[in-house]
Amino acid sequence: MALLQIAEPGLSTAPHQHRLAIGIDLGTTNSLVATVRNSVATVLNDEVGRPLLPSVVHYGRDGRVDVGYSAQSRQSDDPHNTVVSVKRFMGRGLKDISGHDSLPYQFIDSPGMLQLKTVAGPKSPVEVSADILRRLRERAEASLGGELVGAVITVPAYFDDAQRQATKDAARLAGLNVLRLLNEPTAAAVAYGLDNGAEGTYVVYDLGGGTFDVSILRLSRGVFEVLATSGDSALGGDDFDHRIYCWILEQTGLSLLSARDTRLLLSKARNAKETLTDHGIAPITAVLGDGFVVDLTLTSEIFSDISRSLIGKTLQPVRKALRDAQLNVDAIDGVVMVGGATRMPQIRRAVADFFGSEPLTNLDPDKVVALGAAIQANALAGNRSDDDWLLLDVIPLSLGLETMGGLVEKIIPRNSPIPVARAQEFTTFKDGQTAMAIHVLQGERELVSDCRSLARFELRGIPPMVAGAARIRVTFQVDADGLLSVAAREQSSGIESQIAVKPSYGLSDGDISRMLQDSLHHANDDMEARSLREAQVEAQSLIDATTAALHADAELLDSDERQQIDRVLDRLNATVASGDAADVRNATEALNHATTDFASRRMDKQIRTALAGRKLTTLE
Amino acid sequence: MNIDFNQNHFQLFGLPACYRLDLSSLEQAYRQIQAQVHPDKFAHLGDVDKRMSLQWATQANEAYQTLRRPLSRARYLLQLNGIDTAEETNTAMPADFLMEQMEWREAIGDARAAQDLDELEALARRLKHEVTVLQQQVASLLDEQQAYSSAAEIVRKLRFLEKLDHELGDAIEAAQ
Numbered sequence: 001m002a003l004l005q006i007a008e009p010g011l012s013t014a015p016h017q018h019r020l021a022i023g024i025d026l027g028t029t030n031s032l033v034a035t036v037r038n039s040v041a042t043v044l045n046d047e048v049g050r051p052l053l054p055s056v057v058h059y060g061r062d063g064r065v066d067v068g069y070s071a072q073s074r075q076s077d078d079p080h081n082t083v084v085s086v087k088r089f090m091g092r093g094l095k096d097i098s099g100h101d102s103l104p105y106q107f108i109d110s111p112g113m114l115q116l117k118t119v120a121g122p123k124s125p126v127e128v129s130a131d132i133l134r135r136l137r138e139r140a141e142a143s144l145g146g147e148l149v150g151a152v153i154t155v156p157a158y159f160d161d162a163q164r165q166a167t168k169d170a171a172r173l174a175g176l177n178v179l180r181l182l183n184e185p186t187a188a189a190v191a192y193g194l195d196n197g198a199e200g201t202y203v204v205y206d207l208g209g210g211t212f213d214v215s216i217l218r219l220s221r222g223v224f225e226v227l228a229t230s231g232d233s234a235l236g237g238d239d240f241d242h243r244i245y246c247w248i249l250e251q252t253g254l255s256l257l258s259a260r261d262t263r264l265l266l267s268k269a270r271n272a273k274e275t276l277t278d279h280g281i282a283p284i285t286a287v288l289g290d291g292f293v294v295d296l297t298l299t300s301e302i303f304s305d306i307s308r309s310l311i312g313k314t315l316q317p318v319r320k321a322l323r324d325a326q327l328n329v330d331a332i333d334g335v336v337m338v339g340g341a342t343r344m345p346q347i348r349r350a351v352a353d354f355f356g357s358e359p360l361t362n363l364d365p366d367k368v369v370a371l372g373a374a375i376q377a378n379a380l381a382g383n384r385s386d387d388d389w390l391l392l393d394v395i396p397l398s399l400g401l402e403t404m405g406g407l408v409e410k411i412i413p414r415n416s417p418i419p420v421a422r423a424q425e426f427t428t429f430k431d432g433q434t435a436m437a438i439h440v441l442q443g444e445r446e447l448v449s450d451c452r453s454l455a456r457f458e459l460r461g462i463p464p465m466v467a468g469a470a471r472i473r474v475t476f477q478v479d480a481d482g483l484l485s486v487a488a489r490e491q492s493s494g495i496e497s498q499i500a501v502k503p504s505y506g507l508s509d510g511d512i513s514r515m516l517q518d519s520l521h522h523a524n525d526d527m528e529a530r531s532l533r534e535a536q537v538e539a540q541s542l543i544d545a546t547t548a549a550l551h552a553d554a555e556l557l558d559s560d561e562r563q564q565i566d567r568v569l570d571r572l573n574a575t576v577a578s579g580d581a582a583d584v585r586n587a588t589e590a591l592n593h594a595t596t597d598f599a600s601r602r603m604d605k606q607i608r609t610a611l612a613g614r615k616l617t618t619l620e
Numbered sequence: 621m622n623i624d625f626n627q628n629h630f631q632l633f634g635l636p637a638c639y640r641l642d643l644s645s646l647e648q649a650y651r652q653i654q655a656q657v658h659p660d661k662f663a664h665l666g667d668v669d670k671r672m673s674l675q676w677a678t679q680a681n682e683a684y685q686t687l688r689r690p691l692s693r694a695r696y697l698l699q700l701n702g703i704d705t706a707e708e709t710n711t712a713m714p715a716d717f718l719m720e721q722m723e724w725r726e727a728i729g730d731a732r733a734a735q736d737l738d739e740l741e742a743l744a745r746r747l748k749h750e751v752t753v754l755q756q757q758v759a760s761l762l763d764e765q766q767a768y769s770s771a772a773e774i775v776r777k778l779r780f781l782e783k784l785d786h787e788l789g790d791a792i793e794a795a796q
Contacts, residue, residue, distance in 0.1 A: 380660060419678045420682070480658070603672070603676065
């Protein structure tokens, strides 16, 4: 299929067939799903016309799972079993969650990633997120009336590997084919940039419910190039609610509230914050479980006062990103505001003061990320449109290895464009040493204890040599989703140890399949029929592409090679109609392999053509 | 995968192998190649195509990052000419240069301890000037004189200054 695309850039792979793909903004507070219909990106509403799905899941005693508004209404009366802001727990252990003792949950601290105790049993944040994603998938399927090719799921740009992996696992669990994990500010830039034909250097300031990102992008002739990104994956609108909540406790002298009262006052705090944005003054009234009456008035002045340090906290990553991009504020052509929390006038004022110009607020800060994800999903699914564009993103945090003395040696610096690979050689420090532990870390600090541990693995069977004689080459590969895999190889013996970094949170493939089994009664699809249909669609696309490529670039093959491809192509053609998914997949894979060289030559040819103008003058 | 990737980074972008590179041509060529090979263009395809795209796009990024930055570009040019700059092992620097390094470190340390942001930024500007002077020397040594071992010595100096720049960046971050 690479074949066809190279032959006809900018054209749809199959004009008659629009492949259904969706973009999902899996938010801390609210989630959305969007798609591109008739070349226009639109958010898909629920059955009563509401675009947002509150990211809240309620687990009932009877096994019933409520998601969204119906779950939200349970958070005060059944707080232990109503999970809100689960995104904050993704890929996180209990020790990573500051203030977890004031949250109304019963946590289970399992290795790597915490779990929540509910009446439906222990729930990992991955499972809770999957429940949200499944609801969005159902909404999309009902609304589009067909099968989805796949989804683009957005993640905060500042998410580390563990958080990204957890998000991808959740999507798999919800039965979604993940086309790409896309950084939220980048998604916003795509939606904004394509909509406004923007050119220049832009900052995306994205303050969501629980995460803060800032990205600096250069937009130029259809290329969106991220120059630097920074942020805080535990800072968002929730923290402003929490400040108001603390202020309520201070004002009333209350302490040691029940889970129910805590949840009640946190919702009142959020309502007050939203009321303030429109009215400048907000009454807060509530009756607690023991009959105590809260009756307070929050003014803009008080709120500005208690939220000042939080707003200041968002400006540090902004400075860091500017420095990494080697830019001053006067080089910025515009600041795009994303995330519901940027509605707060205090935030807008602080950003305007910092950049010396009013931020751009002419788009819906709740929807722009989902719309950008939908546009990207549409392109990735193979529905090319006329305006061809390209996203070049970066890795947000440096990757490194533990070396002697608990220090971290950086292998890939932050803000490197992805995909990226880097190899580094290490040696043994003792005579006769036959094993070596590899500890992979992510973060900017020098000490192992200050960085996030992503994985540990061991390279065994190094032939005994004197200290310093072995040469161990460790290769890091970060793919376009920002996910890492690591391979290690002893150079003289060729002993290899390869791992896809399954981060330390410990969700193995076995866990995933168990969860999939568990969730099967939710979606009683005919899995086999579905699998066959998918295999047939993929096979047909490959047949079409190969045929078109053979037609376009026949001269790249000699007659033996041509015969070989024709033979495998015929076999796939014959197999497609059969009723066996495995056969179809095998024959598809065979054709894929048979055309690898051909595809490579066509790629080469294509690049030469792309650079042709320059090459005449500069290459010998 | 058997992708023919024997060409060097300059050849990949169709640019002449020199230090004084036209950065806008580099950027344009980089974008043209990524537009062909980036994994986003292959997301709907089979695993073979995806793997190939990942390798090509990784190589293109590696080549671009190497040529984009003056220090790594100089290092790479020397490497193409068979000179290893040996920055980790060859630390035999001229005594006056090492003296200057100590003075730099003291100045940064003092300004950092005093949280003196203005002083730190003044130091950053001075450092930038010194880097520019050394880069001009490298340009002439590489592009006109082909004096590779002299260029390698300046590359080693620039490596010292790069470390200073990181230290300054950290200090500025801490002072803000």
